[in-house]
Amino acid sequence: MADAAGRLATLAEEVLGTPLPIRIRAWDHSETGPPGAPTLVVRRRRALRRLLWTPGELGLARAWVSGDLDVEGDLYDALGRLAGHLWERDSATPRQSRLTAALQVLRDPRRRAAVRTFIALAGPGLPPPPPREEARTTRRGPLHTPRRDKEAISHHYDVGNDFYALVLGPSMVYSCAYWDGPDTTLEVAQRAKLDLVCRKLALKPGQRLLDVGCGWGSMVLHAAREYGVSAVGITLSEEQASYARKRIADAGLTGQIEIRVQDYREVPDGPYDAISSIGMAEHVGAARYAEYTGILHRLLKPGGRLLNHQIARRPEPDEETYHVDEFIDRYVFPDGELAPVGRTVSQLEEAGFEVRDVEAIREHYALTLRRWVARLEASWKEAVRLTSPGRARVWRLYMAACVLSFERNRIGVNQILAVRTPGDGASGLPLRARDWRE
Template sequence: MKPVKKLLTFKVWAEDPSASMVNMLRSIFDQFDGHLQIQLWDGQRVNLGMQAPPVNGSPFVLIFHTSAILESFLKRKDPLTFAESYFKCEMDIEGDLAALLALREQFNRLHFDWRLKGRALIDQLIKQVRQPISFRPFQLTHLATAKAVLTHSRNESKRSIQFHYDVSNEFYALWLDPRMVYSCAYFLTETQDLASAQTAKLDLICRKLQLTRGDAFLDVGCGWGALILHAARYYGVKAHGVTLSSQQYDYAQQQIRKAGLVGRVSVELQDYRDIPGEAQYNKIASVGMFEHVGIKNLAAYFQTIRHLLTSDGLFLNHGITSDTKGWPNNLGHTFVNRYVFPDGQLETISHIQTLMELAEFEIIDVQSMRRHYVLTLKNWISQLVNQHEHALKHVSEATFRIWLSYMTASRLSFENGHLGLYQILVGHRASDHMKQPLTRDYMSVKSPTRPAILQF
């Protein structure tokens, strides 16, 4: 983050507050299995944690602009206090954000047992009026946190989707590809550009579903409409998408009119549970949506999809999974639900497949795309950082920092295997009409170029 150049002076009186604060910091981090370097408001740098400082120096420094960070931490007993201080610009990170986030689970081990002593120290500092101290300034910025999601009801789901996706279309356009695809791309090489990799992903989904002219295609959670537009333009399907984001809905409608596909492509502001009809679609996709359903609702979600799918139809589910069953309470999950995805919950790939089979789906194909998400996130992060100044015209500094932190932490989780990304292709079990090719050759995307546009 760019440092604030102008210096202000806040009159805070104490005899030797820095020494007392250093003692408190050492107590807080005495069980932290790693190394941190913190710079206090007076410029003093402190090494913390159980490990010695790296020989080549710390890859990052936490810069505290105010003692209020520690006071808030002591009061709330919440490790995410430090994250909030960063979002609100009370603290800056100098250096490698990824190196800091790689230690994120260690923040669960911060030491709280001495909190009464810490409060006493702060009270003592307030009483010891001696001389003024100059603080580096910080810019307070609004921090939006999400309401808790309890049951993933229709109202909760709508509120949660709008919390994340209705931030600003202009903000997302700064770092997504030109067609606003907000899901894992499909890279044919590690150096491929993001736009063509997203085109390859859309084409991969269409090939797996064997889309052909006249198919009735449904995209559950269609985002800004890239897949339904691609499927109609290049494969001749009649496509319908649903979303709970009003900004995505408005954007998709504009793109449909711009492409001249009114009558062949439609989008609706609708919950997946309210999609009418039975056996209405012979091809269905859900891309990056089932993470919002809620683990307890996944069985009903797959039953809903099955109800909408024709007996000879195909369904492709593209989504993120976890290496831990049941979305347990931990620091990372709390962060995601509080600041990013209020309704987000992930399950293991094995449990997802079990639920699909219990819904009487036959699993036809499973493909891991974890490496592809690492490359996707690297592209998004790079573009977001490069567009920092432009982003602040559409969102607050807090929102920018939250998205940067979230995507950086996600990249690390995909790299170490804690998160996965799978495309699962299924159909009705024992369907007499489901004649799948004998090999996977038909799925291959051999070129990043788009297929020819169909003429009507």
């Protein structure tokens, strides 16, 4: 097929209503597009069959993960140029992105010429099966049952501790770091975040800390070592728990820290003096959030503090149009849900908490993600060896896209400090609420 790139560019302009802002190189080595721009490489015709049969983000994701699509040049630049097509909602069908709405046009029999062109470019046959990295969790029945949550967590986190160590570095912290500036090292910034959480919780020797979604144990290790607390960390990931227990044993803190493979709904041994929840609440889901906040409230002693560190999305004009990104849902965080920060604050208050401080740190997450992407790209062959080419491609695209989402204020991240204020109203906080900064 002669000049496949030119025909693709013409077709894209017809269905999108605007020229593509990047170059295209097709399987026949033809190339077209603005000089100097990043290049979208369509390595195989089956990429188009994936899009033809599954129009939208999911078909695009399958083509990317399988390696049928690639980007040459600056990935951030490419995603930034395509952001309007990938992220913006279509005004007529706000549940869909502009890309999905445009591709649905190809199913309109009135667009026969465009359909014929697309089919001819895609070639004969059905698309191949989805890449094996696509979530195979039990996607039936109610969201966020303990079994379904455990499967979703396993999909994301049980992909190899060595892979995560390569991306995250020695801190093994998989949440937003806290930066003094862009020249700070990742390790220093992650330690600063853990210490900030401990100071906001006002941890003291002898107190009991519960870390909900403890990951590889970094928070409980820091709190026990630096603040003398007795800590319990819970996770649904067997691999995380095994790794955390070894770290704790190596640090000589086995008698001070316990790691459990346990659902937050099954913690039996409150009350705790303090609770940290760092990057975990995104997995809880809207249907279970009131239950989640209620459980944390019951697990805290009167006067105890909760630090909830959580990614937030922007409110939608009509919340019923909230669109779950299919790439994220199938390949990254199955069943994950983001909520606006105002809703989270309201639900904490409805559970009985007094919310005392909200700190928005979205720029910090963009800096963190850029470091993770750089680490992944610098050790790409090793990352592929430790997981699979598809898994490494998932993480690179996911993290790079999230950089732009945080930088462009599409999503944010907030630390919310809340207190189970006792009946006499004594919160236990200083008059100057942010003295932990000094």
